[in-house]
Amino acid sequence: MSTSKPVVVYGASGYTGRLICEYLREFNLPFVAAGRDADRVQSVMDSLPGIETADYEVAGVEHTAAALTELFDGAKVVCNTVGPFADLGGEVVEACLASGCHYVDTTGEQNWILSSREDFGERFAEAGLLLSAGIAQMYTSGEIAANICLETQGVDTLDILVLWKGAPTTASTETIFTNLLSEAYFLEQNAYVAWPPPQGYEVSVPGQHATALTLPWGGTSHPAWFKDDPRVANVKVLGGVFDRALMEGVVQIAQMVEEKIKPLPADQQGPALAEVAATMKADMPPRENQRVNTSIDSVYATGPLGNVHCVLRGASNYKQTGLLQAYAARCLTLGVTRAVGFGSACQAFGHRELLGVLQSFGLSGKPAVTSSSV
DSSP states (O other): OOOSOSEEEETTTSHHHHHHHHHHHHTTOOEEEEESOHHHHHHHHHTSTTGGGSOEEEEEOOSSHHHHHHHHTTOSEEEEOOSOHHHHHHHHHHHHHHHTOEEEEOOOOHHHHHHHHHHHHHHHHHTTOEEEOOOSIIIIIHHHHHHHHTTSTTOOEEEEEEEEOSOOOHHHHHHHHHHHHSOOEEEETTEEEEOOSOOOEEEEOTTOSSEEEEBOGGGOSHHHHHTTOTTOSEEEEEEEESOHHHHHHHHHHHHHIIIIITTSOHHHHHHHHHHHHHTTOOOOOOOOOTTTSEEEEEEEEEETTEEEEEEEEEEOHHHHHHHHHHHHHHHHHTTOOSOOEEOOHHHHHOHHHHHHHHHHTTOBOOOEEEEEEO
16 A cells, blocks of 8 residues: 555554654644554554544554555655664665655664664665654753753763653663663764673762662664764763662663673574563553653763753653654655754754754753853
């Protein structure tokens, strides 16, 4: 089948996918809610508040490049939430390229971001299409704060912290485990450098006396986005959730994987990790509460001529992700983008514009910026 709808949400039955659909409704954007099980997608859509006022259709599709290409035919943008992306993203990107669609996803898998840039970035640029991996609160809001810091001259080093309150979804849990087997990198003098063996990092949290336990979180998207940015030489990112017990468990699992699973032959690592992951399957979290599910992005930017600190507080990080995805789709359906080929949300749509849309929906506060420069 082909479609007359401009947007396809692939993975619409998942926690984040359904939120994207809700915000597409807010923007009056027609869409296809797609997934491998059409009945499941329809059941989820039937439960969304106010969805009867949206212009949408439901589609079931096999996860093959050929079937996805047929589904995407006629659309302009695909919002992909189906992961792990390193395992499942290739078919979706190939189908977008074949059908002439922009591609955006919610990934936190640095290995997928790096490989998608290398394998598809130039091809998307030649086609005049955007390939933007990682449009999600845990990455884009930190990128917004980093770009606010970079408005100050004389800084070239980004120290980024991302924290949020809530429970990881099934997809987020899968991403955590996928990241454990791949190398994580930070940026040092515009070169990728591997993080040392897994360990927890204590960080100061703006606005509170207690510290938080964090991890490099697979390296995140930011080193890839700022690679070759003439303003930036160094990027390090730490992140996690405020729940210390959960983070202590993740650190222990990461260390176990390093010591016991990574030494195994390559063909045995995946199955061994899957056994561990099976014991920690996440349930569908409850709908977010903006008074409870908060987020903090803190960025220190330093350099020879100055330093600046930006703190960005938000609410409901999964809602933020759904809104960012829907806004990206809105811009792309209107032909509004500053980048083609591989590009981040801020590079494609502008960091102040993205902050503005988050604030207009009550999901982000005003940035708190302090600086000292020569």
